[in-house]
Amino acid sequence: MEYFLTEEQAMIRDLARKIAEEKIAPKAQELDEKGEFPWEIIKVLAQSDLFRVFLPEEYGGLGGGVFDLCLVTEELSKACSGVAVSYAASALGAFPILLYGTEEQKKKYLPDIASGKKLTAFGLTEPEAGSDAAAIQTTAVKDGDHYLLNGTKCFITNGGEAEIYTIIAMTDKKKGARGASALIVEKGTEGFTFGKEEDKMGIRASATKELVFSDCKVPKENLIGKEGGGFIVAMKTFDSSRPGIGAQAVGIAQGALDRAIDYARERVQFGHPISSFQGIQHMLADMATQIEAARALVYAVARMVDKGCKDIARPSAMSKLFASDMAMKVTTDAVQIFGGYGYMKEYPVEKMMRDAKITQIYEGTNQIQRNIIALALIKEAAKRKKK
Amino acid sequence: MNIIVCIKQVPDTTDIRIDPKTNTLIREGVPSIINPFDTYAIEEGVRLKEKHQGKVTVISMGPSQVEDALREAISLGIDEGVLLSDRAFAGADTLATSYTLAKGIKKIGKFDLIICGKQAMDGDTAQVGPGLAEKLNIPHVTYVKKIEEVKENSIQVERLMEEGYEVIKMPLPALITVVKEINEPRMPSLKGKLKAKNAQIITWNTKDLEAEENRIGLEGSPTQVIKIFTPQPRGKGETIEGTPAEQAAKLVEKLRETKIV
Numbered sequence: 001m002e003y004f005l006t007e008e009q010a011m012i013r014d015l016a017r018k019i020a021e022e023k024i025a026p027k028a029q030e031l032d033e034k035g036e037f038p039w040e041i042i043k044v045l046a047q048s049d050l051f052r053v054f055l056p057e058e059y060g061g062l063g064g065g066v067f068d069l070c071l072v073t074e075e076l077s078k079a080c081s082g083v084a085v086s087y088a089a090s091a092l093g094a095f096p097i098l099l100y101g102t103e104e105q106k107k108k109y110l111p112d113i114a115s116g117k118k119l120t121a122f123g124l125t126e127p128e129a130g131s132d133a134a135a136i137q138t139t140a141v142k143d144g145d146h147y148l149l150n151g152t153k154c155f156i157t158n159g160g161e162a163e164i165y166t167i168i169a170m171t172d173k174k175k176g177a178r179g180a181s182a183l184i185v186e187k188g189t190e191g192f193t194f195g196k197e198e199d200k201m202g203i204r205a206s207a208t209k210e211l212v213f214s215d216c217k218v219p220k221e222n223l224i225g226k227e228g229g230g231f232i233v234a235m236k237t238f239d240s241s242r243p244g245i246g247a248q249a250v251g252i253a254q255g256a257l258d259r260a261i262d263y264a265r266e267r268v269q270f271g272h273p274i275s276s277f278q279g280i281q282h283m284l285a286d287m288a289t290q291i292e293a294a295r296a297l298v299y300a301v302a303r304m305v306d307k308g309c310k311d312i313a314r315p316s317a318m319s320k321l322f323a324s325d326m327a328m329k330v331t332t333d334a335v336q337i338f339g340g341y342g343y344m345k346e347y348p349v350e351k352m353m354r355d356a357k358i359t360q361i362y363e364g365t366n367q368i369q370r371n372i373i374a375l376a377l378i379k380e381a382a383k384r385k386k387k
Numbered sequence: 388m389n390i391i392v393c394i395k396q397v398p399d400t401t402d403i404r405i406d407p408k409t410n411t412l413i414r415e416g417v418p419s420i421i422n423p424f425d426t427y428a429i430e431e432g433v434r435l436k437e438k439h440q441g442k443v444t445v446i447s448m449g450p451s452q453v454e455d456a457l458r459e460a461i462s463l464g465i466d467e468g469v470l471l472s473d474r475a476f477a478g479a480d481t482l483a484t485s486y487t488l489a490k491g492i493k494k495i496g497k498f499d500l501i502i503c504g505k506q507a508m509d510g511d512t513a514q515v516g517p518g519l520a521e522k523l524n525i526p527h528v529t530y531v532k533k534i535e536e537v538k539e540n541s542i543q544v545e546r547l548m549e550e551g552y553e554v555i556k557m558p559l560p561a562l563i564t565v566v567k568e569i570n571e572p573r574m575p576s577l578k579g580k581l582k583a584k585n586a587q588i589i590t591w592n593t594k595d596l597e598a599e600e601n602r603i604g605l606e607g608s609p610t611q612v613i614k615i616f617t618p619q620p621r622g623k624g625e626t627i628e629g630t631p632a633e634q635a636a637k638l639v640e641k642l643r644e645t646k647i648v
Binding site for chain 1: 581
């Protein structure tokens with residue numbers, strides 16, 4: 001399919017692909033097995049300027065946006081989505097600063113994010129507050145020139161490895177969702193420690209940790225946006241980041257299809273390569289078609305975000321929902337095409353099936369995505385009726 | 388520190404075919420790449436610049452498409468590219484190539500160190516590096532696996548041997564050829580690629596170099612390739628079977644028959 005990339009975008013995609021094929025794919029199995037954070041690869045991504053693609057030039061970026069981020073994430077995901085999510089999560093942690101940060105905050109933090117010197121992480125989820133994000137218990141109490149942060153965040157991607165954390169905490173519990181605020185917390189701040197490291201089903205190269213705050217003193221100038229605006233910051237961040245999850249899902253699925261086609265052409269049963277059987281052919285055709293549909297949606301939405309389109313929540317949720325459900329189906333089918341070998345860790349597709357599952361869960365479960373989409377549909381219909 | 392890196396564009400040999408009629412390489416449809424050994428020379432040049440400041444220039448001789456290789460080198464951190472290109476350069480052997488490159492390097496001007504890959508993947512001669520040093524009348528060390536120290540007027544390097552290595556110190560300016568053990572070449576960067584896209588490649592021909600016409604190209608080449616061919620595949624060997632003792636006995640008998648023992 002032709003997506004009319006600019007020369008620069010094609011350059012970004014090609015470089016990400018080269019790194020994925022030469023530096024990531026050969027290590028994917030080992031990274032998955034050991035569950036080790038891929039610092040060596042992160043350094044290659046940094047040195048190749050891939051962390052710069054989505055940031056403005058005045059902060060050391062290359063002036064691209066979410067679309068460029070999606071191109072890189074997709075390519076990296078074809079080889080190892082554990083690496084890809086470590087990359088993409090750094091953008092997730094940077095979006096609040098980029099979207100709502102003050103000029104001082106942008107100047108202070110974005111250049112190091114752009115150069116890849118520092119990774120970021122985004123902390124919203126808590127043990128008792130997942131889909132029900134408004135139930136968060138972490139508090140930030142203003143005390144003179146700082147906030148005192150107390151509470152625990154869990155399942156935080158890049159936890160422990162990132163230097164810069166954007167944390168959503170309650171500054172006024174009585175106000176519910178309107179009492180949440182976003183704060184920048186740097187690693188090494190007194191009272192900020194890391195808890196349990198999760199042992200995950202997939203994306204095992206990525207780091208997932210608990211963040212523990214106990215009387216952690218955060219300077220008040222680290223507040224992002226206004227007090228009470230924390231949920232707006234979080235929701236707008238997700239509007240920008242969800243196409244990235246869609247791109248991750250597209251990449252995983254494409255990686256699985258590519259391998260399934262290669263395998264089907266080589267695997268001989270009943271005296272013929274299994275790719276000559278219509279049953280396999282139709283599976284491959286469906287997989288390819290579903291991937292292309294998801295890719296078209298993800299790219300279209302990423303471009304909408306970059307153009308600053310209004311009411312982006314619905315399309316953004318759609319891109320994440322559709323692409324992740326597609327990836328789960330396509331990777332499951334890839335395992336099926338590999339047959340018994342597909343179930344074995346010696347072959348790459350079972351990892352992709354495990355990796356695909358998380359895309360249906362994180363950055364809002366697909367049930368939450370459907371809520372967002374439905375709510376937008378009903379609101380729009382009500383608006384039309386009023387007119 | 389001014390560094391010059393010499394590179395060659397070669398066909399990607401992961402997919403090489405020879406025309407059985409003409410016994411020459413089929414170049415059509417075969418992608419061209421920077422000679423893999425030269426990528427280590429580029430990386431070492433860029434690392435030296437990062438450490439000691441200065442400028443790294445990459446130079447190559449070949450048709451206009453070699454510009455792509457020079458741009459790729461720029462995307463990897465090289466400052467400037469010089470292409471020596473002229474129909475009259477075609478068919479050059481290692482002697483004529485060394486002469487032409489030497490003319491180009493003299494025109495570039497002052498330099499401290501020239502770095503070449505140990506050999507080209509297509510020609511496999513490993514002669515151009517040393518040949519170039521002779522033409523420029525400077526010392527050289529081949530098969531460098533590590534640069535230990537660079538001082539204002541000297542360089543100390545480790546030269547890879549079959550067993551172990553030699554430590555050699557020589558005055559600058561000098562030339563080294565490097566082996567793959569010296570470093571791990573970096574990936575290109577996007578900023579580098581953008582710079583490479585807009586970079587001006589300097590192109591010089593015979594006239595620009597004031598080269599003597601009987602010393603360049605086919606005319607200046609005493610060696611000429613008469614034939615390139617694929618050797619006949621060797622036949623299947625003979626398998627000696629039986630118990631280890633029987634096998635040994637049969638083998639000794641065979642060796643006696645052929646008068647090897």
